Structure formats: C-alpha cells, structure tokens
Amino acid sequence: MLSFSISAFAHEHQSENAPVAIAIHGGAGTILKSSMTPEKEAAYKATLEQAVKHGYSLLKQGVPGEQAVVETIKLLEQSPLFNAGVGAVYTFDGKHELDASIMHGGTKNAGAVAGVTTIKSPIEAALLVMESSPHVMLSGKGAEQYAAENGLEQVDNTMFDTEFRKHALDKAKARMAQASAGYGSQQGNERFGTVGAVVLDKQGNIVAGTSTGGMTAKRYGRIGDSPIIGAGTYADNESCAVSATGHGEFFIRYHVAADICARMKYQGLSLSEAAGKVVNDILVEAKGDGGVIAIDSAGNIAMPFNSKGMYRASISTDGDVTVAIYKDAL
Numbered sequence: 001m002l003s004f005s006i007s008a009f010a011h012e013h014q015s016e017n018a019p020v021a022i023a024i025h026g027g028a029g030t031i032l033k034s035s036m037t038p039e040k041e042a043a044y045k046a047t048l049e050q051a052v053k054h055g056y057s058l059l060k061q062g063v064p065g066e067q068a069v070v071e072t073i074k075l076l077e078q079s080p081l082f083n084a085g086v087g088a089v090y091t092f093d094g095k096h097e098l099d100a101s102i103m104h105g106g107t108k109n110a111g112a113v114a115g116v117t118t119i120k121s122p123i124e125a126a127l128l129v130m131e132s133s134p135h136v137m138l139s140g141k142g143a144e145q146y147a148a149e150n151g152l153e154q155v156d157n158t159m160f161d162t163e164f165r166k167h168a169l170d171k172a173k174a175r176m177a178q179a180s181a182g183y184g185s186q187q188g189n190e191r192f193g194t195v196g197a198v199v200l201d202k203q204g205n206i207v208a209g210t211s212t213g214g215m216t217a218k219r220y221g222r223i224g225d226s227p228i229i230g231a232g233t234y235a236d237n238e239s240c241a242v243s244a245t246g247h248g249e250f251f252i253r254y255h256v257a258a259d260i261c262a263r264m265k266y267q268g269l270s271l272s273e274a275a276g277k278v279v280n281d282i283l284v285e286a287k288g289d290g291g292v293i294a295i296d297s298a299g300n301i302a303m304p305f306n307s308k309g310m311y312r313a314s315i316s317t318d319g320d321v322t323v324a325i326y327k328d329a330l
C-alpha cells in the first residue's frame, strides 16, 4: 500500500512539469489564398486557434491525451467550417455518413466508427468503442445502437447540413455527369475539411484522433482512411502519433499513418524525416494528395502536406503557437 502511494506521488510529482504539446488539422486540399475572403480566412484561423488552445490547456491541467483529443475534435466537429460533424460533406444521396477513430500510443488501444449518420459526435463514439467495448471498429446502425445504449447524443442527420456543402455536392454531381465516366470520376476538391488532433500528454502518452464526413458524393457505403487504424490514424509511444487528411483511398493503400511510425521505429528516422518521406515522396509518386499531423513522445511536431494548403495549428512544448493554412505562409 505504502509503496503504491509513494510511487503514485512520485508519478504525479514527475508529471507536474512534464511537457505537453498538440497539433491539429482541419483538412488538406486545394485551398488557395486567391479563392479565400479575408473574413473566411479569419474565421478558419480563429476556430483553429480556439481549438488548439483548448486542447493545450486541458493537457496542461493533466487531462489524459485521449480526452484532450476528443474535446479538441468536438469543437471542430461543431464548427460548420470543417468536414466533420456539422459541415460534413454530402453523400451522393444527399445524406451525411461520418467516420472517426482514436488511438492511444501507450496502451495501443483503439476505437473507430464508420458510416454513422445520427451520432452527434463521432469522435466521442470512437472513444466509447475504445474504452468500453472489446472491439476496435463498429459501423452503421450497430455503431449507432451501441452509442445510443451508452448514452451518447443522437441527432437527426439534417443537423449536419450546411448550404456550402450542398453546393459542393451539386458541383460534384455536375462534374460527374459531364465526365460521363460514371462512378469513379467524382474526386474533386469538395471533400476537404476532415479534422484531427495529435497530442503528448503529461503522463508521457501520445494519442491521435481523426473525424470526417469523408468524400463529397460518396456512394455505396464508401469508407475512407479516417476510421481505419494504421491508415488515417495511428499512435505508438515508441514512435509517433499521426492523424491524416487527404484522398483516403491512397492513405488506405499506402497505410500512411502506420508507415510513418514504422519508419521512425525501424529505420531510425526522425519524425519530420519519416512524415516527409511518406507524404512528399511516396504519396506524391502515387498521386495521393493530402497531409498529416504527427507528434512524437518528445513532443516534436511535423505537419507535412503535398496539397496547396492544409488547415493546421500547433502548440509546442515551449508553448509556441502556430496557426497556418497555405504552404508558404502562416
């Protein structure tokens, strides 16, 4: 008993000044300064800053990484600016099907939901699956039932509606009709806005989470990389924690998040070397556009992307805040 309380105290004491850090993204894609109004840009930056600071303050208070990730992502899910929760893209049939996942780098436990339509916060459901179920991924109706049975808030699918995503669906459908190539030609610039967070908590654990509406005009129950552990999300205290955004099919096929961690672990690359290699060499060669946010257990952060822009923000172990959208400038 005594040794337990002494070691508990030692642990608490040690973690009091332990470093914390956080990085978040709000999606990558053809985000051009020329097509952005100053008001829109300011709104994106303000929301990113608010979310990253919220997550950081939770971490500073000693809140475990998985909770900081969920609380941070919930703010982004509630913002209509991003393709997750409210503001999620539309499926071909005019609905919203949401995916999310979370992974803890210390326990290697993970949870995910895919193709859910009525769960208010998909990232909260992913955490529920991780913490309360013996499974890693639940999908569709079953995931919704499990979330409801465990008291997570359910909403009507129309709660996720926004005008500008409806417009994006109309544009995507027009392009599909024009291409007359049928299904498979719908990939455009309308999907971007997936959200994610990676953190280092005071306990020394790194955690990653991702939440998305997927791809505009998706059909047939299409699931992207975001809820797939190893593709869109991965965390391992011995290497790094990664949340991805981009053309999901490529991120699944190239196992992007886990590949970055594996390169650190087995090739001895630094975080930025490993993330840069996968995003700027391997994905570019494959023509898979997008980017990642990544953190290692020392709190180093990398946020490479091969698209025109990626909504992103971070707070380093020194407390330095960055909020950025485009490639060349903050």
Ligand code: ASP
Pocket (backbone or CB within 6 Å): 027, 028, 191, 192, 193, 194, 212, 213, 214, 215, 223, 224, 225, 226, 232, 244, 245, 246, 247, 248, 249
């Ligand atoms: N990766 C997401 C998906 O393919 C979309 C995105 O990040 O923009 O579902």
